Amino acid sequence: MRSEIVVVGGGAGGLELACKLGRKLGPSKVMLVDSRLYHIWKPSLHEVAAGTLDIHQEGLSYQMLAHDNGFTFAYGPLLSLDAGQRRLRIGAVSTADGEEVLPERGIGFTSLVIAVGSTSNYFGVPGAEQHTISLNATEDAERFRLRLLRLLAGAEQDMSEGKPAAVDIVIIGGGATGVELAAELREASGVYASYGFRHLVGLRDIHITLLEGAPRILAPLPERVAAAALTLLEQRAIKVVTDCRVTAIEADKVTDNAGRIYPADLCVWAAGIRAPQLLSTLGLATNRGGQLEVDAFLRVKGSEYIYAMGDCAACIDRNGKPVPPRAQSAHQQADFLLETFVRQAAGKAPQQLGYAYTDYGSLVSMGSRTSVGSLMGALRGFNWFVEGFFARMMYLSLHLLHHRAVLGTMRTGVLALARFLIRRTTPQVKLH
Template identity: 70%
Template sequence: MRSDIVIVGGGAGGLELACKLGRKLGPTKVTLVDSRLYHIWKPSLHEVAAGTLDIHQEGLSYAMLAHDNGFNFVLGPMTGLDEAGQAIEIGAVYSATEHDEVLPARRLAYTSLVIAIGSTSNYFGVPGAQEHSISLNATEDAERFRLRMLRLMLAVEQQREEGRETGLDVVIIGGGATGVELAAELREASGAYARYGFARMDVKRDVRITILEGAPRILAPLPERVSNAALGLLNKRGIRVVSDCRVTAIDSDKVLDANGNVYPADLCVWAAGIRAPEMLGKLGLQTARGGGLDVDSHLRVKGAKAIWSLGDCAVCIDGNGLPVPPRAQAAHQQADYLVTTFLRMDKGQPALTEPYEYRDYGSLVSVGQNTSVGSLMGSLRGASWFVQGGIARLMYASLHLMHHRAVMGITRTGLLAVARFLIRRSTPLVKLH
């Protein structure tokens, strides 16, 4: 197999790049490679974990998107790189239940390669973290968390029926956006579960949620006003927040910190940091601190021939001399930059002379289904506006719709939004099975 432009990784940046190039160049020139059949917007994984979003309704088929946007889709994980021969190795694909080989290992040649495989959790060497916590890196992680929490809630309900004092302790390590959003979503979801047959369960009493944050405050990269507003909303929901807390070990039923405190944990979520996938270090490409691919301000992998990288797996110093943060908006901007780059190359025009420059438009954090908090950046450097409440929530939801518009177009995004609105009113508020 061969393709002019091969994009590995169907996350926010990689998929948008494939869709936009596919609509211009067609499937004979653009190929997307991913190890999964469905795409889900990663910032919504906390909703999948809480059960308020059904992955089977939310997921977008890569094959469908490929057909509609004019690119080719290849299923399978990238397992190796032959830089001299300009080809990647794609691993075999097996069935989930019977472990039969569905697709054999293959080799895909390219003229230009883009690596956009995202990130994975950074456990910082904490004993037991990988074994006894769940990280929301992919849909299967979120679904595993949801099913385990549902089983534990059923057990609590049964024990209450038998007259026993009990409860469910959820500990979230990391008070960044993922940790805060998950905590708030879990509180609202547990209340919804209580309305669907968990009659003996008192949500605030029986579902105890704790966030452990190593910094002096949650949402440390954001303005202090945003952090304080989020903290107030979490406190109102009965969510315990412990700052300046350095976790030293995680067991199957508890979390320990440097001060000797012990936090009971029936469920533990690790949301304290990310790093590049270890596989990148085995490709023979130049990597930076943290294991990400070292790219220049044009998103080319340094020292490599015809290889680019974007998103969380790329370590980039932009044209302003500033490090690009691992955010969805950065991946979106980088995808747009590479669309222009490859379209110029296809027409035989000179490469872009202007480097990629990251533009920070602010951050929004969901604190449940009805409210959000955040700061929006103005056109003047350093200027920002604090937003909160229903307006902020609408703006947060619009980010998801903007991503769908990039990969599906305006008409289908509008129809999908209406369909989801109707589905939410004809199905339970949470996934009950």
């Protein structure tokens, strides 16, 4: 197998790049490699975990997207890279029973884009990897949801027999993922009680604790945004503990540096990210965090034909600013590389200016009815604080813009309408 341009990683940025390139250059020129068969927008994983979003309705098939957008899809995990020979090794794919579906394969390329995202950074905390769930992928969110259902069912059974019971959930990390998950879980806890859990009272029996090591939650965002989010969390009986350094995690509890113990039937790690360990084995330049070091043109340092983008890339843009690991960074980098490759295909001169990150602000979902955030203005350093229904509509629009990039305007509109109608005819939470 061979392709002119191979994109490894079908996350938000990698998939958008493959779709846009495919529509311009065609399947003989563009290939996407991913270890999964379908794509989900990663910022929505907290909804999958809470059960308010059905992964089987949300996921988009890579094979379908490849057919519709004019690229080739190769299914399998990246194993190794021979940069000198310009070849990848893609691992075999097997069923749950061990039956091989696809063999190990080699893929040749002219240009390579690595967009494999990030994974959890446990910072050496004892028990963190063994006793927590991190929302890195769809299977993590589904594992959390099923575990939550089992705990709720057990608590309901105990209560029906007159025994005291509660479910304790601890979320470690007060960034956007942790805050959004806490808010979504509190909203979902009230809904679950309406679907057969008659003895459960969400605010009373489902205890949610959010632990953050910094002096405040949402540390990278403006203080006003963090304060508004904290108020909303506290109004929903979510306990928030800041300046809290977790020192140990066990199967049923979390301990911090002050010796405080937090009971935990279910524990989520959302306290930091790092690049996948695989990147350090590829023979490419990486930084201390394992990210691939790239220049302002997104080329991996030391290579003229290997690029990296998104969370796995350590990028200093043309203005000398470090690019943050955010979805909007990946979207912008996808557009920059699109222009790079289209120019190459047309035999035009390369871009003269490197990539420059533009911060358009940040929005944080606080449930299905409200969001908070800041929008960057045209004046440098100026931003608007937004909250409530308006902020919620803007948050939802980000998901639709991503869908439009990979599905087109018409299909995105039809899909949005279909999902709206489906939500009116199905339970508000996934119950199986």
